[in-house]
Structure formats: C-alpha cells, structure tokens
Amino acid sequence: MLSEKDFIAKPLSPSIENGSFQWSAPSNIALVKYWGKKNKQIPANPSISFTLNNCKTITKLSFIKKNSSITIGATIEKFSFDLLFEGKPKEDFKPKIQKFFERIEKYCPYLIDYHFIIDTQNTFPHSSGIASSASGMAALSMNIMSLEKALNPEMNEDFFNQKASFLARLGSGSACRSVKGNVVVWGKHDEIVNSSDLFGVTFPSNIHPNFNNYQDTILLVDKGEKQVSSTVGHDLMHNHPFAEQRFAQAHQNLSCIKTVLETGNLDEFIKIVESEALTLHAMMMTSLPYFILMKPNTLEIINKIWKFRNETTIPVCFTLDAGANVHVLYPENVRDTVLQFITTELVGYCQNGNYICDSIGTGAIKNL
Template identity: 75%
Template sequence: MSEKDFIPSEYTQTVQNGSFEWSAPSNIALVKYWGKKENQVPANPSISFTLNNCKTITKLSFEKRENNGSFSFDLLFEGQSKESFRPKIEKFFERIVQYLPFLKDYHFTIDTQNTFPHSSGIASSASGMAALAMNLMSLEKQLNPQMSEEHFYQKASFLARLGSGSAGRSVKGKVVIWGEHAATDGSSNLYGIPFEGAHEVFSDYQDTILLVDKGEKQVSSTVGHDLMHGHPFAEQRFAQAHENLSAMKAALSSGDLETFIKITESEALTLHAMMMTSMPYFILMKPNTLEIINRIWKFRSDTNTPVCFTLDAGANVHVLYPENVSSKVLDFIKNELVGFCQNSQYLCDKIGTGAAKLN
C-alpha cells in the first residue's frame, strides 16, 4: 500500500454542516521509536500499549463555506480559545489536504480537552491528533458512505501519524505496531496495525503514571527526533529496535513476563541514553525518577512481583504490572513512591481498546 491509496476519488455525497465527537487515548511505547525521516516516517518500528483513561476528547463542528483557498478554523482547549495551537493545526492541515480535499470547503470549530495534564510527558499530541483524525474521517465517511471500515481506520491512523508520529498508534488497541518490520506481516511505516494474539496476562495490564514533573517538556519530541540525524549510535539503535520488537512480540504472545520486563526497561533507558549522547545533549530524568526506578528494582527483587517501569521522553514514570498483582503494587506505590511525585500526584490507567465515537 502506498500514500496514493489514501487520496480519494470523487465524493458521492454533499454535507452542509454537522458535528462529530471522538475520544482517542494516549499510548505508551514498549519498544520506542526515536528518530524519523521525511513525512513522519519512523526510523525504526515500535510497539505500544494503548491506554484507557488518559485521552483527548474532541468535538469537531463544521459548516460549508466558499472555498477561498485557505483553511478556516477556530480552536478551543477546555472551553477557552487556544491560539497557541493554531500553527500546529495549520501545519497538520497543510500536510493532509491532498488526502482530505474537502478541508478548505468548510469552517471548522475544534473543541478539545484532555483527561490528563497537557505537555507533561504523557503523549498528548498522540491522543490529540488521533482524536482530530477520527473526526475528519467521520466527515469523509459521510461524503463517501461506501468506504470500508478497514480503510476508515487505516486512513485515520495514517492521517494521525502526519500530525504526530506516535498518534498513528492511538487509533486502535490494545497493542499496536507501527513501522515496517520484516517479521510482522502487514506492518507499515504509513499507519499502525493492531497486534493480535497477546497472552491473557496482558489483557488488563495496568499502567500507573507517576507525575514526577508536570511542567512542559524540556525538549520537544520533534527536536528530540531530529537529534538522531548524525547521532553516533543511531544505526546500532535502529537495528536493536528491530531485534527487540521480535523478542517483545514473542514475550507478549507467550506471556513471558521476565522477557517483557527486560526489554521494556532496557528500551526506556536506551531512549534516555540516546538523548544523553546526542549533540546537544539532554538529561530528561529528574533525581526523583532515578529514586523511583531504584525502588521498583528493589521491590521486584524482594517480593518477586512482576512490576517494571518505562519512560517517555520526560521525567514521569509509567509503572506497568498485571492486574492480578494490582493491590500489592498500588500499596507499594502509595507507601514508597508517591512521595517522589510532584504534589503526590499519579494517574491510574490500564490497557485500552482505542478511539471511540461519542454520542
């Protein structure tokens, strides 16, 4: 499949106005994608858990207008006008207009809200762009009712990816692979595909997110990805990701928690190692991040509980564990880890099923 497959032919219907509302979740990568080529193409494949509670809810209202060759939209974030988001949406529309030629025919009102702190190292751009893509695809589906469900979701992931790479993994659940991978049939750089056949131990996996630092990220994802160009360890890292993805798929299929933990933690630390060894270099962990990691290691060693951590490109810690040990792990979190969180704040989440249309 190529990008040209997402350019529509003539639309069969006309729509004057209306609105849709979708929620789309964040996701947490187990095998990280870090580094990208032109047009949001990943330098290596990745695999992620789709989350359930950390999500963006976006209502898209639209009204037909005279096409004057420009985009027309109003932006609201949590009920307030949010002009600072405008350049990002403008750029997104420019990237996708060849695939959604109706974009200049309507005035849009994009009303969006998050269930979690914006820009705090939880992938808000992933959930935000996925939710917007789902709404835009709902409009295209009205213009072309013959569209298949498979095409609808593939194209939604494809469009979301053009807004924010990891957003392509926020359309479906519970586990999603994005990026070409020789050992994965149907894998694509253009959109994410659901990974089927995960062992039942992963069916209700928990993710408790410890908010070590709720501030804006020290370095944006775009800048971080760009640092992989000319990075001295980039090629070895990309090869490692391919190998780790094969091993992670095997662990997910068999329920091998020991391997799952090893790869998940190694991937998190590798992501941060790449940032520490880039030019310019960044340390995104905080002292409390390291304290939490060490305590998780000690708790796992002392109690033989299958709990592990992962990190995004920030200081917050995702604590991952099976549902059947949740009371034990939550006690440990409350007693030992919450003190290292900003204002003792943490979010309880779990593996989820992907984007959902709201009434």
C-alpha cells in the same frame, strides 16, 4: 499493501452543509521506542505500544460549508477553523492544527470547503506532563475521517481506521498508534503481518492472558515544559554515532517482545521494556547537543522499583517517555499490592504527589 496514493481522497462533492462528530482517542505508551524519523513522519525504526484507557482526548468537530448562507466571517485563509480547548479559545494551539491541515490537504482536499470548530479537552490535566499530541491528533483524525465517510458512505471500516492512523501520523508520529488497540505496531517489521511505516496496525497474534488489562500507573515526577521537544529529539538521531546500532536493536527487541506477548513470559517482558526505556534516554545523553531528561526523582523511583521487585518477585517494571515521568507497568492480578507500594514508597517522589492510574484500552471511540 496500501501506499500513500491509496489515501488520496477521490473527488468528492461536498454535499453535506453542516454537522458535527465527536471522538475520544487515548494516549499510548511505547514498549519498544520509536526514536528518529525520516521525511514525512516515517519512523527510522518500528515500535510497539500499549494503548491506554483513561488518558484520553475528547474532540468535537463541528463544520459548516463555506458557501453556506450562514455567515462564518470573512477569511482569506485556505483553511478556516476555530480552536477551543475546554470550551475556550486557544490561539497558541492553532499553528499546529494549521500545519496539520497543510500536511493532509493532499489526502483530504474537502477540508478547504468547510469552516470547522474544533472543541477539545483531555481527561487528564493539561499541565500533567502527559503528552497529549498522540491522543489529540488521533481524535481529530477520527473526526476528519467521519466527515470523509459521510461524503463517501461506501468506505469500509478497515480503510477508515488505516487512513485515520495515516493522517494522525502526519500530525504526531506516535498518534498513529492511538487509533486502535490494545497493542499496536507502527513501522515495517519482517515478523509483523501487514506492518507499515504509514500507519499503525493492531498486533496480529493472540496476546497471552498475562497481559489482559495490564496496568499502567503514571508517576508525574515533573509537570513542566519538556526540556526538548520530540521533534528536536528525533532530529538528533541524524548523524548520531549510535543510530544504526539503535535501529537494529529496536528491530531485534520487537521480534523478542512479539514472542513475549504470545507466550506471557513476564521476566523477558521486563528486561526488554526497561532496557528500551533506558536506551531512549541514552540516545539523548549521547547526542550533540546532549540532554538529560530524567530528574533525580526519576532515578529514585527506578531504584525503588528494582528493590521492590527483587524482594517480592512481583513482576512490576517501569518504562519512560521522553521526559522525567515514570510509567509503572504490572499485571492486573497484583494490582492491590503494587498500588500499596506506589502510595507508600513512590508517591513522595511525584510533583505534588500526583499520579494517574491507567490500563490497556481498545482505542478511539465515537461518542454518539
């Protein structure tokens, strides 16, 4: 089992003068939620997620050696980088990248040898209400690992992906689940082989065909700023009156959903996934300070989904992120019927009628 020390890069001679890499990495949606963390981005409970396919961040990392004859501008900062979003400078993103570099310097000491240009864009609108930190940090981490592999060509693919997930976690916890797909577990769990608090692992069992190309239609109920940041939300689990029960519940639900993914029991899948979504919001409603992250239209959509499922027996369900948006999950073989239901019954509850069609994907991809 790998430890933090295994991810500290051996002394590498920065023999590469310049170059660039480009990776795309997807967002993911947790089925069993991670909520609450310890120091160094360690989760308080394990989680499991579907890796998405269409909601991606595409990041190009260009680099040039600082002592190169090419002038990169005077700087007294340890880390030297420019950040572009959709080709334009984005100064308000820079502090998060600066903090990320500081966190990973111990594991990637070669970062101080280069000036970087980070050019990033999302396949979904930036103001869509879809969190881009997971996909963004995963894409950046894959690029950094491409540089490390160029400096250390003997690195194998498994270590490459594990360290990329390890680094991504230090930028945004759930980002560690966006490196590989299609179902990823993060957090130590007795029934998941090789599971770790340090990085995400691909679900180790065979997944039932019922979940092949599972669909996720994201209903954008509210595209505004999150009412409470994820960092603040996680911190509210410290001294939460129901924290320990919640962490135990997550372990139990992960055991149950492991069996569900292996057997294809969609009724049980629905129970676990919807319960987990509502539990996440219940934790926020019972913390101090307390928050209600749902909007009235979130509840309208949930009730419409329940009514539709009861009347049709079609196995469609919802999950939620830490906000008002609703992820509608359903098998591919009922896609046409569910999309018709969404467009006729649910889109009216979305801000400006906006929604995104997505499905299970396979993880980060290197763009040649």
